[in-house]
Amino acid sequence: MTRWTQTDMEKRLVRYADLKGLRNAFIDARTPGSDRKENFTIIGPGVSENPAQVVHIPEPHGFNVGAARQPFGCTNSQHSHLTAETFVVHTGKWRFVFGADKDEGYLDVEPGDVATVPTHMFRGFEKRDEGTGFLYVVLGHDDPGKVVWAPSVFEMAEDYGLKLLKGGKLVDTTLGETVPEGAELEQPPSAEQLKELATPPMDELKKYAIKAADIEGDPNSPLAGAGVEEAGVIGDVDGQDGIKAGPIVSHWDHGFALRRLKLETGAVIPAHSRAEQEVIFVQSGTLEVSWADGAIIMGAGDTLSVPIGLAHGFRNPASADAIAFVVRGASAPAAPQFAAAQAAE
Known part of the structure; x- marks a missing residue:
């Protein structure tokens, strides 16, 4: 590894x-x-x-x-x-x-x-x-x-x-x-x-x-939890992670899916890994990305490419909502693999 x-x-x-x-x-x-x-x-x-x-x-x-x-x-x-x-x-x-x-x-x-x-x-x-x-x-x-x-x-x-x-x-x-x-x-x-x-x-x-106000969190997202929303934005087909196609569906091939993450103050997404490329762009607020050997604090306008297979988690350490757009490198992204579940196996 x-x-x-x-x-x-x-x-x-x-x-x-x-x-x-x-x-x-x-x-x-x-x-x-x-x-x-x-x-x-x-x-x-x-x-x-x-x-x-x-x-x-x-x-x-x-x-x-x-x-x-x-x-x-x-x-x-x-x-x-x-x-x-x-x-x-x-x-x-x-x-x-x-x-x-x-x-x-x-x-x-x-x-x-x-x-x-x-x-x-x-x-x-x-x-x-x-x-x-x-x-x-x-x-x-x-x-x-x-x-x-x-x-x-x-x-x-x-x-x-x-x-x-x-x-x-x-x-x-x-x-x-x-x-x-x-x-x-x-x-x-x-x-x-x-x-x-x-x-x-x-x-x-x-x-x-789509207007920012019309982007809605999907309760079927595996990342959804207390103070955490993941919303589909561009999805030409249904994802393997439970998020359906849309709300923007094209007649041409994007080759990627676009999602929006929203974390309220103190909200956490536990460590998990992805089967495809994941690029995070912080729209507003502050987002901490952590992994076994370190952590990075991202601010508005920052971009991070997360390696395939790296177990990483998110946290909002600030007093305002953290909003980030995430590009997933597949039309139908796979479900995340949570580190805790893998350890229990």
């Missing part, structure tokens, strides 16, 4: 204050309105087009975790993904805008809300209130592929000296970089490709978002 020391586990912890972002991760980096955004790659390779992007935890998890931080009025340009793109709103008020020309509908979200966007359609997002906001983002699969940009993005990028090579590498001509001999430039999607990236009706897209 692998022993996980305090040092080992701290390497799997990414604190909000330690995030290393990039302002020129994508081809739209100099487009007015998009030039102040920061892109973060927390787990996995992500979709950044700039090799300077810092990857905090490169270990494959079956999904990627990233983030965007933007000030008021800052826009993330219209793009499409090949795999699931799921947003947890940490801070700020945001608008997701749909269609290649931003004219096919929108959804407004705020802290604690969750929205997931279908593959093969154009979406962008903008920060709508004063101050800086932070979106936590989960992308499906180990290799989420490259971003497909709307035609207008290519036109604006050309005006500001940015070119995108086939394969997804960004070339910044204002820094003296040149297109390598023989290299091909990525081209805007054709009219035929644009038809394949059509936006679903808004009535459908609304089903893929």
